[in-house]
Amino acid sequence: MTLQSINIFGRRIITSMPDVRPENVKEDIAAIASKYGIEVVGFLGLDERTKIPAEEMGLLRGVKWKDSEVDVSKVHDPLDIMPAARTMIILGKRLLDDSQDIYYRASDDYTASVEMMLLDIASAKIVAGLKKGGFEAEEYTSYYLKAWAALAGLGWIGRSRMFVSKAHGPRLRLHGILTDADIGELHAVIPDDSCGRCTECMKACPAGAISGDEVDRKKCGACPLNHRKISENALAYCTACTASCPVGRPSRHEHAVQAVSRQQITP
Numbered sequence: 001m002t003l004q005s006i007n008i009f010g011r012r013i014i015t016s017m018p019d020v021r022p023e024n025v026k027e028d029i030a031a032i033a034s035k036y037g038i039e040v041v042g043f044l045g046l047d048e049r050t051k052i053p054a055e056e057m058g059l060l061r062g063v064k065w066k067d068s069e070v071d072v073s074k075v076h077d078p079l080d081i082m083p084a085a086r087t088m089i090i091l092g093k094r095l096l097d098d099s100q101d102i103y104y105r106a107s108d109d110y111t112a113s114v115e116m117m118l119l120d121i122a123s124a125k126i127v128a129g130l131k132k133g134g135f136e137a138e139e140y141t142s143y144y145l146k147a148w149a150a151l152a153g154l155g156w157i158g159r160s161r162m163f164v165s166k167a168h169g170p171r172l173r174l175h176g177i178l179t180d181a182d183i184g185e186l187h188a189v190i191p192d193d194s195c196g197r198c199t200e201c202m203k204a205c206p207a208g209a210i211s212g213d214e215v216d217r218k219k220c221g222a223c224p225l226n227h228r229k230i231s232e233n234a235l236a237y238c239t240a241c242t243a244s245c246p247v248g249r250p251s252r253h254e255h256a257v258q259a260v261s262r263q264q265i266t267p
């Protein structure tokens, strides 16, 4: 076997190409994510079996505005986008303050939150590192990332139809990357009845949009807490259901910090 050294993520690795050690690549990706404060990194193996299975289409309920139904024809198979893809990397950034999900209007067609900007930067760095290592890589942005995150075993789709991370509850913003690096695994899907008897988000919703395991997206969108103005270019989403979720709730110290930030920025 011929050993050679390659340069990936700025580090020389001795390898018998093409068998680059998956642990090294995963470690490098996790290190970049951590540098930008990304708390969750998942690796979902992709092959012809890794479509959102028909029996798991329920994961997508409440994703799309169409009388609560999902237009499944819009769910793209990642392999149609990158036929050689072997892995979907899923990055999750926790909301800095779950009582203030603020986004900024940079232009008429571009809005982003600080969390999404950090995900953008980390993702660009990871894609560049993978390409430098000889892999194919591209960002994967989809309306349906929460379903892929559930398939990656990172959490489940909760009663509020938000993605509920095992460690952070519904407080994550997600970003995806496709690559032909074979660093993913198949995971058991955590069922979307994992909220058990909890109904905190239902009780907290000021619009009465959450009932049972369905969400009325129109009622949610009409809630005055959604898209409320914070300053000239900053707006905020309603986070009543997010903040009420006991899964991954902030510590008392984090709550104290958030209370200060609320006093400073809430009009």
Ligand code: SF4
Pocket: 160, 204, 205, 206, 207, 208, 209, 210, 215, 219, 220, 221, 223, 225, 238, 239, 240, 241, 242
């Ligand atoms: S974001 Fe607000 S209005 Fe929408 S479902 Fe959650 S609590 Fe209800």
Ligand code: SF4
Pocket: 158, 159, 160, 164, 169, 170, 195, 198, 199, 200, 201, 202, 241, 244, 245, 246, 247
């Ligand atoms: S608040 Fe309770 S019911 Fe709602 S998503 Fe969180 S765990 Fe599930």
